[in-house]
Amino acid sequence: MTAPHQSDVLIIGGGIMGCASAFFLRQRGLSVTLLETDLVGRQASGTNFGNVRRQGRPLYQLRLANRSIAIWRNARELLGTDVEYLQRGHMRVCYRDKPEIAAKMESYALDAGQADLDLEMLSGNALRSRFPFLGPEVLAASLSAQCGHANPRLTGPAFARAAERLGAVIHENCKAVSAEKDGGDFHVRTADSREFRAPTLLVTAGAWARTFVEGFGETAPLTSRGPNMCVTEPLPYAIGPSIGVATPDTVESIYFRQVERGNLVIGGSMQNQTFPEDYRVYIDPANSLGQWRQMQRLFPAIGRVNIIRTWSGIESYLPDDQPVMGPSGAVSGLFYAFGFCGAGFQLGPGVGETMAELIATGATGIDLSHYRIGRFAQN
CATH class of the missing domain: 3.30.9.10 (D-Amino Acid Oxidase, subunit A, domain 2)
Structure with missing residues (x-):
């Protein structure tokens, strides 16, 4: 039997949230394995409008949006490729x-x-x-x-390839079908019978996150729209x-x-x-x-x-039009970033940097209280 693949952090979902998280985790020196069912950036991250906008968001979300816009402005240098970001307003x-x-x-x-x-x-x-x-x-x-727009078809893959250049391991056409925690490690199995292990698991699976959330005894009433x-x-x-x-x-x-x-x-x-x-x-x-x-x-x-x-494409939505982002309320070492309700493209780089900061240090300067998964817990 083939030995499980081991890393510091395992990510399920290769959209912009997962790929940006992988990139910034590698910048912090953590080993990362990312599993994507299809091709990176293929679903909501690659089929959306491409808006890099901050206005119209809740005021409490602007700090995260501002963190993200700083990354967008430096995207070409940071990623080593052009994602067609235009700061034209x-x-x-x-x-x-x-x-x-x-x-x-x-x-x-x-x-x-x-x-x-x-x-x-x-x-x-x-x-x-x-x-x-x-x-x-x-x-x-x-x-x-000071806002603008970019090409969503290029952005997710650009973060993925930049993460790979830093040493992240990305498996495309690799569908995760189950995830559980056994002792200190999470065990994730794929449709082709491979097993991956890590002490930290980040779920960025968009419209497909609910299976993993419920597997860990939590709930998120996700729906999807195109x-x-x-x-x-x-x-x-x-x-x-x-x-x-x-x-x-x-x-x-x-x-x-x-x-x-x-x-x-x-x-x-x-x-x-x-x-x-x-x-x-x-x-x-x-x-x-x-x-x-x-x-x-x-x-x-x-x-x-x-x-x-x-x-x-397939975008994920939650009833209050806000994502789930931050640590699990039930399982230590488990983190979420999904359900961005058709408004996640601009936030993606900032989400990746924030999740990497949270996972690597245990804290972040971004207020995540509005995005707790516990808000959906049944009383």
């Missing part, structure tokens, strides 16, 4: 029929300024002169000039910030960005049904048509542009 807009949203954005901007997030409020002629393509329904906007994504033919490059609609109405919640090649990447509005047990999600044509109608409200001239590709 991020803008939220609201429509005229919801003026109360503009008031909330104003209030948020004042509070966020205390957390090192500078937001510029725009309306009227100032907004129209800078963004003349916006539709007549747009009332006001909040612009974060973002509706598309990309247009290339246009002359003219739009710097990524732009999204701030609204409580899911159908209206459209967003888009332009890459340097000129294509517009579009997401938001309705989401698709997922089949995580089969690792599949299917685009609903009605969702794509509805998304396109919403885009024309925000950017009327886009109606003359061609869509060249659509796609989706």
Whole structure:
């Protein structure tokens, strides 16, 4: 019988959270083995919109988002490759029929300024002169000039390869099927009958984390949804910030960005049904048509542009729209980082650095109290 593979830390899940954690753990000198069912960065981490935004997050999350943005700004040098991070800004807009949203954005901007997030409020002629393509329904906007966007297809793999160069061992096409703790070590078995051991286990398995959580006697009511994504033919490059609609109405919640090649990447509005047990999600044509109608409200001239590709992925969600992040409440040496509710891409590098700090030192300067898994414990 082959001897189990041993390391200091074992990670289940090779999205941006797991790969960034592996990278920063190796920077701290811990040996790391990461298991990924498919290919690294293939699921939610590689199929999302690519927003590197801080505004719109809960104020208590901004310290983590700020930690992450510092890594994004240094990503090319840190990872040794270009993940197409563009610091061209991020803008939220609201429509005229919801003026109360503009008031909330104003209030948020004042509070966020205390957390090192500078937001510029725009309306009227100032907004129209800078963004003349916006539709007549747009009332006001909040612009974060120091945020941006990046290519999600490149980012997870970039962290994985950088971690490997530092000595991490990454197994792709390696599905973990069970995890248990025996004595001082966690034992993880895979679908191809391999066994891995480590005194520390980090679960970053996204929509598939629930199996492992419940195996350790805890609960997290995860569900999954598929973002509706598309990309247009290339246009002359003219739009710097990524732009999204701030609204409580899911159908209206459209967003888009332009890459340097000129294509517009579009997401938001309705989401698709997922089949995580089969690792599949299917685009609903009605969702794509509805998304396109919403885009024309925000950017009327886009109606003359061609869509060249659509796609989706499997994202994990929790009832309070906040992730699980931090130590297990039941098992020592067990840590979690999953359930980022469609808003984890920007946070990914900061999550990796924070989890590495927590695992290596037993503490972190980031407040994780809002993300405790114990909040879902049954009374």
